[in-house]
Amino acid sequence: MKKLTIALSALCMAVVLAAVLAGCAQPAASSQAAGGAGGASETAPAASSEAAQTAEPHIEGTYYGRYDIVDRDIGVPAFSVFLPNDWEATLYSDWTVVSADVPGMEEVAITSPDGLASITIDSCQSYTQGPTGAEGQDFGAYTTYMNYLDAGAFTDAYINSAYGGAATLVRELPDDSATLALLAQYLDALVAQANAAGERVTGGGAIGGITSVAEPAAYSMCRRQYQVGSQQIETSVVNVALTQTISGPALTEQYLHWRIPYSIVYTAASADAFAQYHDIYETIVANSYFTTEYYAAVEYISGCIAKAAMDAKAAASSGASGYSSSGYESATAESTNEKVIGMWDDYINEVDSYTTLDGGTVKTSMYNDVVAQSGDEFFVGSSTSDVPAGFTELSKSY
Numbered sequence: 001m002k003k004l005t006i007a008l009s010a011l012c013m014a015v016v017l018a019a020v021l022a023g024c025a026q027p028a029a030s031s032q033a034a035g036g037a038g039g040a041s042e043t044a045p046a047a048s049s050e051a052a053q054t055a056e057p058h059i060e061g062t063y064y065g066r067y068d069i070v071d072r073d074i075g076v077p078a079f080s081v082f083l084p085n086d087w088e089a090t091l092y093s094d095w096t097v098v099s100a101d102v103p104g105m106e107e108v109a110i111t112s113p114d115g116l117a118s119i120t121i122d123s124c125q126s127y128t129q130g131p132t133g134a135e136g137q138d139f140g141a142y143t144t145y146m147n148y149l150d151a152g153a154f155t156d157a158y159i160n161s162a163y164g165g166a167a168t169l170v171r172e173l174p175d176d177s178a179t180l181a182l183l184a185q186y187l188d189a190l191v192a193q194a195n196a197a198g199e200r201v202t203g204g205g206a207i208g209g210i211t212s213v214a215e216p217a218a219y220s221m222c223r224r225q226y227q228v229g230s231q232q233i234e235t236s237v238v239n240v241a242l243t244q245t246i247s248g249p250a251l252t253e254q255y256l257h258w259r260i261p262y263s264i265v266y267t268a269a270s271a272d273a274f275a276q277y278h279d280i281y282e283t284i285v286a287n288s289y290f291t292t293e294y295y296a297a298v299e300y301i302s303g304c305i306a307k308a309a310m311d312a313k314a315a316a317s318s319g320a321s322g323y324s325s326s327g328y329e330s331a332t333a334e335s336t337n338e339k340v341i342g343m344w345d346d347y348i349n350e351v352d353s354y355t356t357l358d359g360g361t362v363k364t365s366m367y368n369d370v371v372a373q374s375g376d377e378f379f380v381g382s383s384t385s386d387v388p389a390g391f392t393e394l395s396k397s398y
Helices: 050-054 151-163 177-202 271-287 292-307 312-321 334-341 343-348
Strands: 032-034 062-071 076-084 088-094 105-111 117-122 125-129 136-138 143-145 168-172 211-228 231-247 252-268 351-355 361-365 370-374 377-381 395-397
Touching (some): 062 271, 076 088, 076 105, 076 292, 151 211, 151 231, 151 252, 177 211, 177 231, 231 271, 271 351, 271 361
Parallel strands (some): 032 062, 125 143
Antiparallel strands (some): 088 105, 105 117, 117 252, 125 252, 211 231
């Protein structure tokens, strides 16, 4: 079986005066380690399921296992994946992203055995819209400036860039009130962290009469399905933004800091393949995540950038090479992290939760009728009669 990890990133940016640290962490489940990489990682090796090999006669269903993919740049497991037999997951990383807020970027590419379906999951991306409206990379402030795009506009920009305007919108799912409420809570947490950082840096106006005040600006979500030729593509994106107003004796400036906590793209070669693998796609994403260690690394390197009185790019590079997760604890509130991690499956409203044998939770598409467990392996099928020998059927948790 293979491995994977979902990407929802968090770290709040404060331009000019401070870099605000934040993180979205999910408690890591016990898993086997697999090789990853900086740049392009090694593909997590396939391992056939013992239960799948011994079950006779062949049972219709899907066997899943949980694994981690290690980012070799920082030497920690960055993505935890819940993946079926024979599917592959590969991690790509970039720790030179021009962002004092989120200086590391992870992308996970997941493919079906026949190559007819794929899933791409990107970790958090962070941008700032400055007073001048100019766009580009500023290595002095270690900031990427980009004019604000809400979740729908961000999705449109991605699709137009990837497919050159050839994509046709098939359907758009309505916003989900529960997910919007979670986004609002997430944004409030980022605003509180930004104000705390601004208070520390400016001394509440005591330093040069300068103050920094952050306020919520916007949050949005977007899930759409497109068609390009015979291909079917489904995208899921969420977005939050906060304003930072910096006031001094002679100048007042306002910045809009915005971020995409995660973006997910599911692509299938045909409508039949789209329908065939859609339940597996939802199950993979609902149970996979970027790890606590990954977010701790992001916070650590962001802190290096904020404190270094040197070229920010060099500071980020030295921070990455010197990072160790040993004994490091994230400063971000666990409750906020967990809420952000849960957004995707709350969003789709098409997953059921089951209680695992150790009291944890595993989620699968609501169109599956049975989930069973044997050790660290899970079976997902359509009927209780399909449960393989040696597996214990799990109960739904409500």
